[in-house]
Amino acid sequence: MKAKADETTRVYLIGSGIANLAAAFYLIEDAGVDPQRITIYEQWDIAGGALDGSGDPEHGYLIRGGRMHEKHYHCYWDLLSHIPSYDDPDVTVYEETIEFNERYVSDNHARLLKEGKRVDLRSYRLSLQDQFDMTKLLFTPESELQRLRIEDWFSGEFFQTNYWLIFTSMFAFQKWSSLMEARRYMLRFMHLMPGMKRLQGILRTKYNQYHSVVVPLQQWLGDKGVRFELKTRVVDIDFDLGDGKKRATHLHLVTNGESRTLEVGEKDYCFLINGSIVDAPDEGDLKTPARLKGVEDSGSWSLWKKIAAKDPDFGNPDVFCGDIDRSKWYSYTVTLRDRTFHDYMEDFTGNLNGTGGLITLTDSNWLMSIVIARQPHFPDQPNDVKVFWGYGLYVDRVGNKVKKPMSECTGEEILRELWYHLKIEEMMEPIMQSERLVNCIPVAMPFIDSLFMPRAFGDRPAVLPEGTENFAFLGQFTEVKDDCVFTVEYSVRTAQMAVFGLFDCGKEPLPVYVGAHNPIAMMKAAAAIAE
Incomplete structure (x- = not known):
């Protein structure tokens, strides 16, 4: 039964990821x-x-990654349509982003390179067998895809196509990634298929996503x-799990090495972002490699593992971590005090x-990739400083x-x-030769593809496990039907599901947009795949 919030x-x-920042917004605005x-x-x-x-x-900028945006992120844009932007309190983050993308329209002329030259992308180069396998996958229910990998479905030739090279680098899927998740992406983003070769339809924020989204929300x-x-870590949560109910009763916290226990009262609620793709990172520098860490260095994964051991409805974190x-x-992330590149x-x-x-x-x-964002990418970035970001998928290969x-x-x-592949070593x-002009900060992320x-x-x-009374899971490691993890939309939708599911707000989460449900989008995608 949904509750009405009161003054108590x-x-x-x-966790302060966007799922909980969004949840706080909806708790205030809709739950009261x-x-x-x-x-x-x-x-x-x-x-x-x-x-x-x-x-x-001076010391170099750092971006561990960036989340893709597109116009059908209805939950995400709903949230940001209420938040004043970083630069102008009279303009919302949503308005700023739309205006920015009207000025800088995404249309990539060099999406794939080989031997330093552009790859011809007039075709995805999918064989008839590849097209058949993709079509069959789209009509196969998820119940038949559990535990399957992408490489369990497609032939080896598929992984040499332009389609796969674009798909794997754009979304960070790998051959051993979940076939179920890949299918969701194909269905959900079907409307992007005709322009995916040039990243048409992809939206970007004015600055990096921390300054464009997080700072305004937190403010x-x-x-x-x-x-x-x-600097406060929740290390365990106690539950009352009797009589078919699930109720959080105590939080165990550590702040600056000091432990304390917090009672979750009769009218109190607890939302948890379980798991994190950026937990336990390590940064290197121009002369030092980044060091790979593990679960023992992680707060979010360690906490979820403890919680999951208490009830089977709380998920199976070991699958992901x-x-x-x-x-x-x-x-x-590369910082250059030079504009040559x-x-x-x-x-x-x-x-x-x-x-x-x-x-x-x-x-x-x-399989290196780079992204050159609009400059400045940071609000305090001087005109003579340039920044770009990159990543590699196969980091154990020589x-x-x-x-x-x-x-x-090292960086x-x-x-x-990178210069070798771009054929610009001499330039x-x-x-x-000058550390004053260049810095490169590598980051090891052990869980970045865990989702x-x-x-x-x-x-x-589930966001709200059966029987829950005052507790919700939020974020990328919860189950949302039809939607795609590794997106900000997914996180914000879980916030709506939690708040509107526990509190009597008179509202329901916004529906998931699935491109494949649009017949025109389906026809255009089919034509693009067959080229």
Whole structure:
């Protein structure tokens, strides 16, 4: 039975990713919870989870990754249509983003490169067998795809096609990733298929996603009175699981090494972001490789494992965090106090910075990709400083130029591998000789692809497990029918499901947009695949 919030209602939100930031918004605006009785606990010293952006021009900027945006993220845009932007309190984040993308339209002229040259993308190069296999997959129910990998369905030739090279680098799927999740992506983003070769229809924020999204959201919540307790880790949760009910009763917290226990009262609620794709990261620098960590270094995974042991309805975290060699990859952020590279790439690709997006080096053993965002990518970024981001999917393979795995490489070595593939080693050498002009920060992320691990029904808990009275799971490791993980839309939808499911708001979560449900989109996609 849904409850009505009153002046005594408290809500504890564990984790400060966008799922809980959105939940706090809906708790205030729709459930009527007093903002001063909402507390967000975050193990790190900064909010935002996977939507990050940090650093400075002197020591180098850092972006661990970026989440894709498109116009049919209805829950996400609903949220951001109420939040003032970073630069202008009279313009919402949604309005700012739409206006920005009207000026810098995504149309990538160099999506795939080989031997430093553009790959011909007039066709996805899918064989008739590949097309048949894709069509069959789309009409196969998820119940028949449990635990299956993509490579269990498609032939080896499929993984040499332009379609796969675009799909794997755009969404970070790998051959061993979940076939069930790949099918959801194909269905959900069917409307993007005709333009996917040039990233048409993809939207970007004005700045990095921390400054464009997280900072405005946190400012709005803070101004309302929401409390943020940073550097505070929730290490366990007690439950009353008798008589078919599920009720959180106590939170066990650690702040600055000091432990305490918090009672979850009769009218209190607890929302947990279970699991994290960016937990236990490690940063290297120009001269030092990043170091791979594990579950023992993670707060979110350790907490979920403890909780899951208490009730089978709380999911199976081991499926997602138990094989780091399959769930890891490394990213890198490059800061240049020189415009040579950016000027060259604008000339080479024909894309003004901010209109191209992801570029993948198909002959890279690491399958390296880079993204050149619109500059400045950080609000405090000087005009003479340029930033770009990149990542590698196959980090245990030996490089083509640098004869060691990417996972063992310094920032300098990663750059030398990149310059080699772009055929600009000689041009960039004077810049590489000066640490004042260049910095590259590699980041090891052991769980970044964990949400794509092959799974079965029940491995991800429901947002509101059966019998729950005051507790909800939020984020990427909950189950939302038809929607796609690794998207901000998924996280915000779980926030709506939790708040509107527990509180009598008179509202329901916005429906999932599935491109394949649009007949025109289906016909256009079929034509694109057959080219």
